[in-house]
Amino acid sequence: MPEYERHTYDVVVIGAGGSGLRAAIAAHEAGARTAVVCKSLLGKAHTVMAEGGIAAAMGNLWPDDNWKVHFRDTMRGGKLLNNWRMAELHAKEAPERVWELEQWGALFDRTKDGLISQRDFGGHRYARLAHVGDRTGLEMIRTLQQRTVQLGVDVYMECTVTDLMRDGDRIAGALGYWRESGRFVVFETPAVVLATGGIGKSWKVTSNSWEYTGDGHALALRAGATLLNMEFIQFHPTGMVWPPSVRGLLVTESVRGDGGVLRNSEGRRFMFDYIPEFFKAETADTEEEADRWYDDKKNNRRPPELLPRDEVARAINSEIKAGRGSPHGGVFLDIASRRSPEYIEKRLPSMYHQFMELAEVDITREPMEIGPTCHYVMGGVEVDPDSAASRVPGLYAAGEVAGGMHGANRLGGNSLSDLLVFGRRAGEHAAAYASEIGGGRPVVPDEDVTVGVRTALAPFDSGGAENPYRIQQELQDAMQDLVGIIRREQEMQLALKTIHDLQERSKALAVEGNRQYNPGWNLALDLRNMLLVAEAVALAAMERKESRGGHTRDDFPMTDYDFWGKRNVVIELAGGGAVHLRLQDLPEPPPELAALLEEPH
Template identity: 75%
Template sequence: MEFERHAYDVVVVGAGGAGLRAAIAAHEDGARTAVVCKSLLGKAHTVMAEGGIAAAMGNAYPEDDWRVHFRDTMRGGKMLNHWRMAQLHAQEAPDRVRELEDWGALFDRTPDGLISQRDFGGHRYARLAHVGDRTGLELIRTLQQRTVALGVDVFMECTVTRVLTDAEGVTGAFGYWRESGRFVAWEAPSVVLATGGIGKAYKVTSNSWEYTGDGHSLALQAGAGLVNMEFVQFHPTGMVWPPSVRGILVTESVRGDGGVLRNSAGNRFMFDYIPDFFRKETAETEDEADRWYEDKKNNRRPPELLPRDEVARAINSEVKAGRGSPHGGVFLDIASRRPAEYVRRRLPSMYHQFKELADVDITAEAMEVGPTCHYVMGGVEVDPDTAAARVPGLFAAGEVAGGMHGSNRLGGNSLSDLLVFGRRAGTAAAEHARKRAGLVALVEESLADAARAALAPFEREGGENPYAVQAELQQTMHDLVGIIRTAAEVEQALARIAALRERVAALSVEGHRQYNPGWHLALDLPHLLLVSECIARAALEREESRGGHTRDDFPAPDPEWGRTNLVCTRTADGGVGVTRQPLPQMPPELAEVFEEQP
């Protein structure tokens, strides 16, 4: 069988923020670098990160620094974060933002001409550098322009189906062109996974079609471990009406700029859901919360800006109690809080999104919103300093990597995360490639096996329909492994996943390899199924509630579990095993940060 073949030092899988930043770093370190992406360059899901990039630059509040950002990140993750990742992230994020500005990013400015920074949930100070509510788009535009200017090779509309390895580690990757179906192989001693998340495993999600858990699954099958997979973030505010747009993200910037959440009775219900952990820093009356916007230094934050897991659970509780909006959400109101001109200037994308998709003028009426599967905190277990997985030559950065966010990610930390660790992954991948130069080669048998697996759905007649199987998987995860979980429900989900595994093994598609979306989905489904099993098995194992994981049968956090990570690995029979692992110990000098007064 013929294959298109290429040889590089570093192959980056994914062209979102993490992938492009990794490719830039690897290229600047002298590595022959290629980027492979499922869609067109510039169409990555990073553009949906609208609110801003979290970085303690001190432009809005001089007293903000990396120590405060580090503390906020750890507390937001309920202390289950890898302390070293959170430390590096907080320390290096400001330089990565300034770097973007040097490369041409056009940030909003303060009256003094500094980069403007806005408020977001869980952050003590306003620290999100932003471009209106289109920050992710500006980030991708800037990185894309630099990638092209440097001459990095980009393989667009091309999907990687397997990371190739030998006894010494990574040897390359195998995939296919989505347009023609022709196979392509890359020989490379270093592969950086930057494939994003797993949202298409769920029925209601803010994620785009690319987020099928490819990187998580590829890493697991190559021998890496996945950490924190039970923690799935449901963004509190996605669109709920009309059905065609259900799940599309409504940026946290709406709440950061003054929007409030109300139930069907018109009450600001978030005052009833302030957890003890955040009570000292959160306003407990409406007057106190409203004063915060006028005098942010001396007043406690409004409860709408609690971390996302807290807000999502509160909305879920209001809807279950019968106090939801007509279409199963709650109301997000900025119309009564801010002048129309202010809303259109600060939130242009949200204004047009609701006007065009829901015929709602957010300057005149409230939005209907509800939780939507948005982000997975879990991912490839990596070394904090190098982003290296346990498989030599394999690296991961961005949402596909685990550990940085613990049990819950703060808004804005995703963009700074992918910049900080994308750069570190690219630099480390280039260094590894230098050490392995001339020592890797593609094995014909491995290529032939990968090709046979990809073509298998064409060999079957009358088998399972990929779209029907995906719909059942999404419904299973939505119903049984969603915001609120119980042991009985998760066990039921695992039984359904086991049945779906047999059906995935019997998928069949018709037609040819050219322009065949059914075939593409048939190749994505094993990834989705494997990742879903990881989430469910870890959710069943963790008998407590923490961050993005809420067990109705274990409603409180458990101190013992607060010192324990769960790592998923591939078993010999192709299933998923879960092992407990002690949380890395934070050094005393960092622990002192939590004793300082806010």
């Protein structure tokens, strides 16, 4: 076997977004030799695009807020399909994790009393999101990045992991390649933390970047782990729709949290027409009450624009389909007529900038045109709630790549807090696992490295003529049209067939040039993950015959509390690599937590 570059660690974290960096910090502080491996430069991960804030019941503005209310909001927002224990840990630990960022130098916006300010967001009973204007993700990643650098954690930038290596059933390491040179590198490590984010690049209209190709989901599957809830995809209600170049680009929920409203082409605040039974008791039914809520949350109910994202996205979709959309196929998001220009520029500087620069729209003067965009996958690697461990010994997952926490729909702001809470837990437990192993370290099998390298290099001499960019585009079209916001059996069948065809065609992928910084080749390798994950999503979505959260079936429009409300769809790879699916009972919360869910507000 040729000599490859080799590195030995106790914990290798794949991904350098919020959860990856938080995991690396935790593992390092626990005494593990730790490395972070990431596809982009440090500080560019998708977390940087998070805008609104970090949900944490600190109670800085509303002393009545506490972890129990946050837990309740999270579970109800997830349509009760969340792993209750994850939701509990998340609600309890989020405040500590936010203060930790402040301890490391983060500068959040302040209240009048000098505490961390908190803002309103959909589905949250109280103003709860710690934020910095509308660039909270940047603050978070920079703080974690600076902490990582300060601690001296090794970071392998622009390095892609293609396969996890196992010794028997246990994790033994990872195989990757440097994007800069195309040369392979072997990481020998008993513990791997997957922190690779999501899968949104498989949809055409998406807020996600090129990195979001479901690498962690696919690596986990291929290593023998299970995926949970893959049918639940969050379409964020407000993405830009025009110009075409920026279609899908995120428009933060803070616009609505800070007073913005949705209107159709007739000028009507249509969200009042879409309040579901499930949220009726806690949602305002007049504009007057909704407007009073911003200042008096005790005596008024939340505006319907701040219903959970799945509800708002479906409503917008319906308005557009009914012919009441905006000129470029969205609806109007209006904050200009409701807040002063100074307020808007202060609270939403990055939105102001984004619309000015990219659409020549001044959001302090005119409404924005927006529509749903693929944003987040609730589904992910099935993990133990306390330790973030998957079913494969030594393999952990945290953040978007992990499943269970958000149930059928994630509340805005709960992602950044999720990254911190479970990133830390994953890092700590991975370090503990590595330390328990001691001298009995697993060994990376040479033959698996050889096979991994051969597979990765296949596109250079496949003899085929398929263009990776074209395959990706066809996949995006199929997922957008056939496994989008509203789903039907026949369409998903067609999507599956398309995915299988594309998998077949991708055996004949051809790339030009050499291995040095070659995006065509890099994409060819990412495609393998995209296609596998897309197949998992389509299969799971066909299986769940009900509508709930980020999974809406035209042919099964009702939410089924008796059967599907108690089931998770689990995906795993059978022998030979076939995607296999089974149902699994959802863990039930203990009575004291279940009681919280019934509380009216």
